[in-house]
Amino acid sequence: MVHKRIVLHFPHRLVDQPIVYRLTKDYDLQFNILKAYVTPQEEGLMVLELSGKKENFQQGIEYLQSVGVKIQPLSQDIIRNETKCTDCGVCVPICPSGALVMDSHTRKVHFYDNKCIACELCVKICPSRAMEVHF
Amino acid sequence: MRTIKEINEKIKKGQVVAVTAEEIIELVKKKGLKRVASEVDVVTTGTFGPMCSSGVYFNIGHTKPRIKLGGGAVKINDVPCYAGFAAADIYIGATALPDEDPRNKVYPGEFKYGGAHVIQEIVAGKDVRLEASAYGTDCYPRKKLETLLNIKDLNEAVLFNMRNCYQNYNVAVNLSDKIIYTYMGVLKPHMGNANYCSAGQLSPLLKDPYYKTIGIGTKIFLGGGIGFVAWHGTQHNPGVKRKENGIPCLPAGTLAVIGDLKQMKPEWLTGVSMLGYGVTLSVGIGVPIPILNEEILGYVAAGDDQIYTQVVDYSHNYPQGIAGSLGEVSYAQLKSGKITLQGRDVPTGNLSSYSKARSIAEQLKEWINKGDFLLTEPVAALPAYDSGYTFRLLTERPLGQ
Ligand code: SF4
Numbered sequence: 356m357v358h359k360r361i362v363l364h365f366p367h368r369l370v371d372q373p374i375v376y377r378l379t380k381d382y383d384l385q386f387n388i389l390k391a392y393v394t395p396q397e398e399g400l401m402v403l404e405l406s407g408k409k410e411n412f413q414q415g416i417e418y419l420q421s422v423g424v425k426i427q428p429l430s431q432d433i434i435r436n437e438t439k440c441t442d443c444g445v446c447v448p449i450c451p452s453g454a455l456v457m458d459s460h461t462r463k464v465h466f467y468d469n470k471c472i473a474c475e476l477c478v479k480i481c482p483s484r485a486m487e488v489h490f
Numbered sequence: 491m492r493t494i495k496e497i498n499e500k501i502k503k504g505q506v507v508a509v510t511a512e513e514i515i516e517l518v519k520k521k522g523l524k525r526v527a528s529e530v531d532v533v534t535t536g537t538f539g540p541m542c543s544s545g546v547y548f549n550i551g552h553t554k555p556r557i558k559l560g561g562g563a564v565k566i567n568d569v570p571c572y573a574g575f576a577a578a579d580i581y582i583g584a585t586a587l588p589d590e591d592p593r594n595k596v597y598p599g600e601f602k603y604g605g606a607h608v609i610q611e612i613v614a615g616k617d618v619r620l621e622a623s624a625y626g627t628d629c630y631p632r633k634k635l636e637t638l639l640n641i642k643d644l645n646e647a648v649l650f651n652m653r654n655c656y657q658n659y660n661v662a663v664n665l666s667d668k669i670i671y672t673y674m675g676v677l678k679p680h681m682g683n684a685n686y687c688s689a690g691q692l693s694p695l696l697k698d699p700y701y702k703t704i705g706i707g708t709k710i711f712l713g714g715g716i717g718f719v720a721w722h723g724t725q726h727n728p729g730v731k732r733k734e735n736g737i738p739c740l741p742a743g744t745l746a747v748i749g750d751l752k753q754m755k756p757e758w759l760t761g762v763s764m765l766g767y768g769v770t771l772s773v774g775i776g777v778p779i780p781i782l783n784e785e786i787l788g789y790v791a792a793g794d795d796q797i798y799t800q801v802v803d804y805s806h807n808y809p810q811g812i813a814g815s816l817g818e819v820s821y822a823q824l825k826s827g828k829i830t831l832q833g834r835d836v837p838t839g840n841l842s843s844y845s846k847a848r849s850i851a852e853q854l855k856e857w858i859n860k861g862d863f864l865l866t867e868p869v870a871a872l873p874a875y876d877s878g879y880t881f882r883l884l885t886e887r888p889l890g891q
């Protein structure tokens with residue numbers, strides 16, 4: 356079994372196509388939409404949690420690429436700029452996935468990027484703008 | 491028990507015992523007030539958080555031919571400065587914004603760059619862009635100036651903050667049903683989070699609640715360099731309700747501080763952007779507290795579980811200027827990551843960095859232990875608890891008629 360979170364970029368022409376649905380129907384993959392929106396440039400952006408058998412997963416990804424969807428792994432999307440972060444902790448209650456955690460001993464904030472669902476809530480609320488989006 | 495003069499003698503001889511405001515709490519619990527009072531000479535405090543009433547004044551040096559910036563218009567990196575002084579003096583405030591910043595027109599505004607960021611870049615030794623226009627006089631004929639500036643070339647660069655270091659602060663929550671963007675951060679509806687802003691048991695004025703050692707002229711750690719308490723801060727309000735241990739349980743005293751920007755460091759003076767609110771400067775301050783007697787040690791030994799503050803609604807009460815607390819909580823509760831309000835658990839976040847406050851207290855302790863930092867006697871006291879000095883709201887009087 357593979358269990359991965361990925362970011363899909365849909366070009367404008369594919370935004371209204373039932374592409375994700377085919378992942379379940381044709382490739383027996385299960386998905387969870389963590390985030391979806393259409394950018395001002397009318398590109399569709401979707402953060403998916405995708406799981407299924409390894410070979411199905413691979414084929415599903417190939418299918419997406421073949422129709423023109425760009426795919427990237429999630430973990431590299433949100434990065435904390437360590438020199439900017441002051442460890443204040445105001446992001447901790449904002450993060451919906453528990454990826455930002457205050458260490459009760461050191462009083463420093465840990466960023467567990469494997470838990471991050473790239474909702475980007477922290478990106479704008481961090482006063483030091485230490486949470487950065489890297490596409 | 492001991493005087494500041496005696497402490498300074500010990501600092502010079504390398505015999506002083508300095509500990510941080512955090513370490514002293516455990517020490518007193520273990521050994522008792524009496525014994526620790528005889529052993530420890532100085533306790534160091536620290537705080538690092540957003541402090542809006544901060545700014546820097548410069549003297550940029552006279553040009554050839556001369557220009558009088560006073561009465562003209564000056565911008566650094568597009569951020570307007572105050573130029574109501576003589577020819578070459580200007581002041582830039584932390585919250586100033588470029589004219590073209592959209593502010594909250596696109597709500598919530600991002601406030602990516604402002605005075606505080608300019609200050610941080612200047613401290614970091616980066617070149618900044620000065621653009622000025624003046625009206626020209628017989629003695630100062632020049633009308634336009636555009637140049638790069640660097641801190642090392644300025645005659646003076648002085649951090650002068652009229653209100654820093656609040657003695658205690660509110661915890662902010664949002665009782666409404668929509669998200670709000672405040673200087674206390676983003677507040678989720680229906681008390682979705684509670685934000686506070688204090689270093690609690692490390693915070694300078696909470697450890698000297700009656701200002702018995704901190705006064706005008708007190709030498710401090712300021713932005714990574716040396717500064718002084720210049721005055722009491724604006725909105726100083728010493729007469730508020732206090733607990734039996736003397737510690738105010740709502741915002742009370744404040745400090746105005748001053749220091750040479752050239753000695754400071756960008757990691758202790760950081761420009762920050764509060765979504766939907768504006769730009770401000772996070773300032774690092776550390777104040778040494780001389781343990782002159784057991785009473786002073788008693789105040790310093792108060793831990794987070796003995797320091798309380800009030801929870802305030804920022805959706806209606808605060809903006810409308812309506813007083814009132816939704817509850818009282820201790821810093822120990824706030825630091826645990828959640829508080830209980832109206833029977834519900836509310837997660838907490840701090841705008842003030844406790845780990846940085848701790849580093850400041852450590853740094854100041856090291857300076858003192860190494861003999862690099864002598865204490866000063868205050869030259870005058872801050873308005874005290876019983877001075878009658880208080881903070882008033884504005885009584886508006888309509889214009890005209
Ligand atoms: S809000 Fe920003 S500066 Fe504060 S702990 Fe989170 S990432 Fe670091």
Ligand code: SF4
Nearest residue numbers: 450471472474475477
């Ligand atoms: S983007 Fe930020 S707030 Fe969202 S899950 Fe990741 S760390 Fe948490």
